[in-house]
Amino acid sequence: MRRYPTVAEVDDSARQLVSRFSGTCRLRRIGTSSGGRPITMLTVGHGPHHVLVVARPHPDEPVGAATAITLAARAAHGVGVSPATGSTTVTWNIVLCLDPDGAALSQGLEEATAGDGHTLEGYYRSAYRPVAAEQPEWAPIVSHQLPESQALFDVIDELRPFLQCSLHSVEAGGTWVQLTRELPELTAPFHTSAAKHGIPVQHGTFDALYWENPSPGVYILPPPELTGRLAAGSENIGRSTWCAPPRYGGVTAIIEVPLWTTDMADDLAAHPNRAAAVRDLSARVLDGGRQVTAILDKARAFLPRPEDSPRRRVLEWMADGLYDLVAESWQPLAADASHPHPHPHPHPLTTAQICALDIVARRQPLRAAGLLHHLLKSTTAPAAVGLRDDLDELLTAWSTDFRRSLRLRRVPVHNQVEHQLSTVLTATEAALNTATT
Template structure:
């Protein structure tokens, strides 16, 4: 079955695993979402060392649930290949879905990408990503406390994991890993896994633009005082759930795998004209955002209010400065006395961000317009859909995107998590 599993399918599979391995696996509720949905954690093994895996922290990144089950089945099967996967030595604790409310609003992504040749057009019409203050891992940075966040903090304080792995994916690009501390043994197997599976290692990323980069595709969070080396909006990253295991000497690994890959993401050659390219990309994200906002302005009067509609909140958040925040951060690079050296891969990574920001907004707005009863809605939907379709086509052709089979995404992510656990455990053992 080469498709993403839904939240419900992941939960059902977890229960079946517990019934098959009653002495090794157990499932419990560790929290409740804002809308009353359960947050469940599957634990496999009885070892004294704890790994914490967080699936579906972003609802538009569906690979994590499927990866979570692959990891659970591996450990439950008695994989003693290393202390990290030996259930007698290490307990794997897997939060099956950190944001079930967001996943409910992204319901349809699994079906939309289950065709033989999924397209961005299908994906963005079903995907949903909440505002930063409503993302459980990120909310503390925005001075917001969510029950989902509090549940995760409580699990971290209870388990004191030596490693937390957050399972993420990116719409387009390559694979990379972000770490809160170095794992020197991870880069070699990570790169080997990606090569074997034919997935490019992404050599640049927007989120970790200024982070330490000890190896291709590996980014290590700089010290807390190095705020100038963080992406805009992440200056208080130390408050996030990613950094919580540091209280107990633990490390967090954020493992990203692409849905659609582009070989351009792994091109290490210096970009011949990075400054004009950065200016062009800043203009691209601003222009796309402006065009979506123009349609939003015409529709505001008959759309659901942001107080009650999460998609509307996202649209207003993006219109209220997010496009400019992204564009300005790139323009600042062009004003350095010595231009920041950028490979073609880094420009590619920023190109992806510039294209996806307006598409995320357009996909949400199209859904709201489709449901709106106002007589003006169909014409606005028609015009925005034309723009949306052209953007999707341009995105796919300009970056020469190719779909990465779900089984390959899961294999790369699960292997990388196991390698990270092995590396982190060896670093802690005397």
């Protein structure tokens, strides 16, 4: 597998499985997106225990679709699954693409990241990620109801899965799992799989910086009342689709794999200049955001209106305080890092943790630059040419510095898929054991 499959290719593969394994596989529409696109779920098996797998919850995270259809094929064939995860024990319910509207706006991402010609810059020029209020898993957190979110809530209420696996990927870094409750049997196989596929385990993440961390790369969602341990803007995370299965005794595993990785992701050495590093990263995200926003200011007159353009909505959302929110959320880290015994960290910030923040500081302006460049390609305004040139320079310079500074290397698509799939199967066995004991 040299590239990620498109939504159309995944749908076609699902139909082929249903045709070939009509007694084992079923395909149904579970909802309709805001833009009128179908949200489909492929079900494999007739076991008494339901697993819900959610692919492409974010449209700029393409690996989950490949993992989902690979899982479905192996479960249908009875290959690569254990007795505990076979179709007579487990029913696999696989949402093939939770955000088809967003995936349509990320069209071209699969080719931009394919084969030997892939580049980080090509990724950012093609990727689209909606505002928080238009992300199906996240929208309920900000009190926004989407039909995509409701479709997922309805399926959870119908199936009452003992496990939900949300398939995510990150542009750069290591691999990690976020859980709504601990699954001790997951840890060792997860680490073994990561090592087998050449993917470092991420020590420290932006989203879960203050979460319980019972083992490297495994993070446990804190109780809702402990809002101080959540990333800025996620204080109402209990409303998310991730937290719906626990209502029925189930657990959610959010499985992250990187497209590009770095050995810094699992470097546990204390960072030698942690306070200065955090301050520098705060400045980086602010400065990058200001540069893109300055170009946006010059282009607003000939861009489509925000209400007519999802990309424009993202740009305005980011310009209207997102960069500041990220930078401000790191100020306590900078203050803590200045003391001998920082709190709430019992140990000094590591190189891996600083690396995780560095990735966020770089990707926010890059995402914005890619979105704005895409919009400017669609206008005939004379001034757009010069502004596109400015963005070209930023995209190239920032992507090159990102790759060189963090010594990024591409993770083969096959390795991403096999590791994520292995983690899904391991989580299933671990959750099934706790559900039946």
